[in-house]
Amino acid sequence: MTAISIDAPHDIRDLALADEGRRRTEWSERSMPVLRQIRARFAEERPLAGRRIACCLHVTTETANLMITLRAAGAEVALCASNPLSTQDDVAAHLVRDHGVHVYAIKGEDNETYYTHIAQALAFGPDLTQDDGADLVGSLHMISLGRLGDLSGPVRRMAEALSVEERTALVARVRGSTEETTTGVIRLKAMAIEGILQFPIVAVNDSRTKHMFDNRYGTGQSTLDGIVRATNILLAGSVTVVAGYGWCGRGLAMRARGAGAHVIVTEVDPVAALEAKMDGFEVMPMEEAASRGDLFCTVTGNIHVIRAEHFRRMKDGAIVANSGHFNVELDLDGLAEISTARRHVREFVEEFVYDGRRIMVLGEGRLINLAAAEGHPASVMDMSFANQALAAEFLVEHEQTLERKVHCLPASVDAQIASLKLAAMGTGIDTLTDEQVTYLASWDAGT
Numbered sequence: 001m002t003a004i005s006i007d008a009p010h011d012i013r014d015l016a017l018a019d020e021g022r023r024r025t026e027w028s029e030r031s032m033p034v035l036r037q038i039r040a041r042f043a044e045e046r047p048l049a050g051r052r053i054a055c056c057l058h059v060t061t062e063t064a065n066l067m068i069t070l071r072a073a074g075a076e077v078a079l080c081a082s083n084p085l086s087t088q089d090d091v092a093a094h095l096v097r098d099h100g101v102h103v104y105a106i107k108g109e110d111n112e113t114y115y116t117h118i119a120q121a122l123a124f125g126p127d128l129t130q131d132d133g134a135d136l137v138g139s140l141h142m143i144s145l146g147r148l149g150d151l152s153g154p155v156r157r158m159a160e161a162l163s164v165e166e167r168t169a170l171v172a173r174v175r176g177s178t179e180e181t182t183t184g185v186i187r188l189k190a191m192a193i194e195g196i197l198q199f200p201i202v203a204v205n206d207s208r209t210k211h212m213f214d215n216r217y218g219t220g221q222s223t224l225d226g227i228v229r230a231t232n233i234l235l236a237g238s239v240t241v242v243a244g245y246g247w248c249g250r251g252l253a254m255r256a257r258g259a260g261a262h263v264i265v266t267e268v269d270p271v272a273a274l275e276a277k278m279d280g281f282e283v284m285p286m287e288e289a290a291s292r293g294d295l296f297c298t299v300t301g302n303i304h305v306i307r308a309e310h311f312r313r314m315k316d317g318a319i320v321a322n323s324g325h326f327n328v329e330l331d332l333d334g335l336a337e338i339s340t341a342r343r344h345v346r347e348f349v350e351e352f353v354y355d356g357r358r359i360m361v362l363g364e365g366r367l368i369n370l371a372a373a374e375g376h377p378a379s380v381m382d383m384s385f386a387n388q389a390l391a392a393e394f395l396v397e398h399e400q401t402l403e404r405k406v407h408c409l410p411a412s413v414d415a416q417i418a419s420l421k422l423a424a425m426g427t428g429i430d431t432l433t434d435e436q437v438t439y440l441a442s443w444d445a446g447t
């Protein structure tokens with residue numbers, strides 16, 4: 001990395017934290033060999049030269065490596081947080097001081113500041129955006145549809161300060177966007193179905209080298225890491241309830257079992273529930289699981305999965321967390337309504353008292369792996385962010401031809417990323433013989 005000592009526009013905790021951020025970012029970089037190779041090629045080819053990219057991502061050491069890669073490709077970059085609790089303040093400082101990234105993110109920022117930072121990233125005037133949860137693209141579309149009243153205060157005020165022509169130009173300038181997570185992709189596909197998408201999207205989450213690894217192994221490990229850091233509980237011997245058996249839920253259930261927990265899965269999809277059952281987990285409705293669990297974690301992408309009726313049935317001391325994208329999976333307003341007292345008992349742990357029983361809510365119901373831990377390990381984000389970097393290049397290469405819909409990266413990109421990762425891990429695989437290629441392409445041979 002070359003320090004360029006540009007004091008870029010920013011709103012961060014403290015620039016003096018930059019040295020620590022640099023050290024930790026370099027630590028992650030060691031585990032990101034695929035992204036490193038892409039960065040080296042980008043530095044030569046400069047595929048994003050002159051492009052302005054606004055990113056709304058968790059401000060972690062892994063994201064820093066992605067930002068440095070975009071800078072190496074020639075882009076100007078602005079970064080805001082995709083969650084008020086997920087920012088690592090030292091990383092933010094490092095990106096501003098050493099890489100000239102415009103960073104607007106402070107760990108623990110309130111809602112007003114969070115949306116002020118989104119407004120600042122939009123005001124940067126991006127050609128491309130990168131989202132984790134569709135906050136930037138959602139805001140741009142509210143602006144484009146003239147639905148300023150539906151925007152959060154600071155974004156609305158930023159939009160209102162622009163003329164109609166300036167608002168149109170802000171949206172028209174955007175040639176495409178990438179989306180990191182399941183929840184964001186669901187929202188963008190809903191926009192595509194409504195026919196309102198203003199530019200093409202690449203659903204990075206839908207790459208196999210993203211969701212099969214990041215959502216499963218990354219979320220599985222880092223969610224437990226966050227829960228354990230926040231509480232220091234012993235998982236062995238506990239009853240752990242995992243709500244949702246998608247990619248994240250599979251990983252979380254697998255890792256909780258590995259740590260010695262008895263795992264119960266709740267689901268709404270009969271196929272996913274059947275898979276959980278045949279993977280050897282107990283499956284039951286949340287209403288039954290509520291009275292059994294010592295620890296609960298939601299990973300559904302849905303709203304109010306654990307509600308007052310469930311909190312009412314929980315044991316004294318039950319611990320409740322969420323690792324799905326938004327902080328709506330736990331109905332904390334419902335819990336507050338039935339509670340007679342609440343207090344902070346340690347960092348990231350709030351105790352609610354209901355009918356003499358104590359329920360511990362972790363990290364305000366926000367992504368616990370990012371609130372109380374450091375998010376996914378760099379080794380898995382290597383592949384996710386290789387996809388992000390290549391998706392930005394893909395959008396620029398195909399900007400004249402891509403339709404305004406949600407696209408996946410070509411399967412060849414998955415194969416390329418997986419091959420680079422395997423090579424970095426020193427793992428070889430077989431190749432098809434000519435005979436096998438012919439056999440697989442025929443219907444009458446070898447029967």
Ligand SMILES: NC(=O)c1ccc[n+]([C@@H]2O[C@H](COP(=O)([O-])OP(=O)(O)OC[C@H]3O[C@@H](n4cnc5c(N)ncnc54)[C@H](O)[C@@H]3O)[C@@H](O)[C@H]2O)c1
Nearest residue numbers: 181182183244246247248267268269300301302323324325
């Ligand atoms: N913590 C992280 O770092 C991280 C990483 C990746 C994804 N995510 C987020 O986690 C969430 C899940 O992602 P995924 O990739 O596993 O999605 P997925 O679509 O693969 O799985 C979600 C599962 O939840 C189930 N579900 C929906 N409503 C439910 C309910 N009321 N009760 C029980 N189950 C229910 C669905 O049937 C589905 O099987 C999303 O919000 C995603 O954005 C978080």
